Amino acid sequence: MELVCILIISLLAAVLSLVPVGRRFAPAVTVLGMLAVFLLSLRVALATTQEGAFIAVKDYLECNSFSALILVLVAFVGLTAALFSWGYLGTTVAATDDRKIRRYYSRFNLFLLALLAVPILSHLALVWIAVELTTLMSVFLVSFESTPQALEGAWKYAVLTCMGASLALLGILILCWGLRLTGPAPLTWDNLIAAAPKIPPALLGTGFLFILIGFGTKVGLVPLHTWIPEAYSQAPSPICAILSGTETSAVLYCIIRFLPMFSGGVGPSMAGTWFIVFGLISSGAAAFLMLHTKDYKRLFAFSTVEHMGIILVAAGLGGFSAHFGAMLQIVTHSVTKSLCFFAAGATLLATGTRNIPAIRGLIRISPLAGVFLMVAGLGIAGAPPFAVFLSEISILKAGIANGQYLVIGLLALFIGIAFFSIMYQINHMVFGNPEIILMDDKSVQFGRAIIPKRIILPVTCIIALLITVIPVILFGFYLPKQLYQLLHNAAASLGGM
């Protein structure tokens, strides 16, 4: 019942956001709706830690621990992004343009509806449609600012991910064919995994590869990642937080859930090997791309590609402890990356430019934005007291215990390069003397001279930042018992105990 409610609430919020009563109504409805969705998703997650699976409509709406984990993450980031949008749009959209704000929140809710549906649905054809609807619902959010660059980013996003969609569709149809050969059964995750040993390996492998490449476009695996920096640098910051923090994780969830189909042999399975190859290429390429990017939102976008690579490698390593590390990494990446984009949004509000060389001494221009950007940068790079550090260490440890030294060595190297790249860029922005204005010719229009005084961040933005920073720090040294249980069950559902 809760699962149905979650979908209905976000649909209702999407409709209500369009009602023209005052400027505050749409954001308030959205925040309240997301709060309700978040609480319901917590209930679902708690239920799955005790009973294993949560079934609302058999074969269509089901949740196991892994999907409940994704559900909670989507709801959490959705809630904070709704809060952040309130203040962010309040300062960036003209006071007279109420219609634009209402449309934004309506699309925001529809986007989250599609995103929440991805982990909840269990029929593969419907999962595919939900994944693709997340693209279509967010295209106009990416192009929200209507600049030529924003439209270009949205175009690349739409075209590339729709191409991926058709490839994934063929993959799913091939798996459906394989399932039909073993007997009539609905095409759900559980049925597919149960029937996998009887499906001819040629069908299983080809279908899986089509799905990996198709959904991989949406996750941003190198070389299919080209839309990610474009879309993320142009979309409004709260949308980036959702796109990067949860949309990629939700699609990655769809890929990783195919993993148990291939369990059986010793060591990495055929799927695991592909995961490791794609994962290493993605994290390696992204780590180097981060070094010389000049836009801090692109920096975080490449960091998303890198983290997706790390999660894939962890999932591919095989064995319970590596899977547990992958689950933990999904959680820590989601919360930390949404903090990163909120901090980037705050920085954008304070300085008016996305250009890294043009920003010096952010900590003096806006102390709050500076502190949060520093925390977010340290957090996502994987510095010790923060949550990402814990998850990355657990992945490396699991890999060493498995004896896959080459993979782990490369992964550790890429994580190191990424750490250096991120900290180098963030240090440059946060510290230094703000009086020295460094601008290249491209960013003249954003010169700091335009900003006469210290910007005070909107209250809701600060609240969103504070809520997000709690798990980023807390999970670094303490995992609540329920969360541990949820992660444990999710990792166990991937097999390899």
Place this chain on the structure above:
Amino acid sequence: MNEPELLFSFFSKLNALTGGFFLLCAFGLVAIRQMLTCLRLYIFQSLLLAVSAILIGYHYASIHLFVVAALTIITKVFLIPWVLRQSVGYDSFSKREISQVLNIPTTLLLSAAITIFAYYIASPLLTAAGAGIFEKVNLPIGMASLLIGAYTVTVRREAVPQLLGILAMENGAFFAGISIAPSLPLIAELAAAFYVLITVLVIGLLAMRIHTIIAKTAVGKLMALREE
């Protein structure tokens, strides 16, 4: 030869003919420069998809595939062209695309290579699954159309042919799908038809917005954002 066998052999041959024309349409979409012709080719391709669905549906006695055929005709033959003209505007269709990334003979040669590649991937699947005559026609042709569609998107520079390339990919996936997975639930078919419509609407509107703000639809030449 008695009557059912004769009918079956006739249907399978008709299906093979349909498949041949289907593949030809995919070739046309990648090479023809007149945009209105591209749109008509897409409509014709969708009709062929519906014909194939009816033939296979008759063979399996599956009411399901008749629904697929009906949905295909309603959405792809009538609604999509209408939506496209509403969103993109008629003047975008009356244009010719002047510059392509590669010239036409090279493009066609590469498409032929892609087709051979599709047969190469499909043949182990067909032997592994012990496929019947319909799968043997539909799977490789659907796969080839899918891959040629992907190639279309990468070489065409105008917005409308890129969109048609995406739709041709989706057509290809379904052309394979009606033979290998005829038992998808109805709700999935309905949702897929709905999804295709939304795709056209969203991408069409986006193309129109690009047209009004940047004053051209040659999306292949947008270079403001580039990889560092």
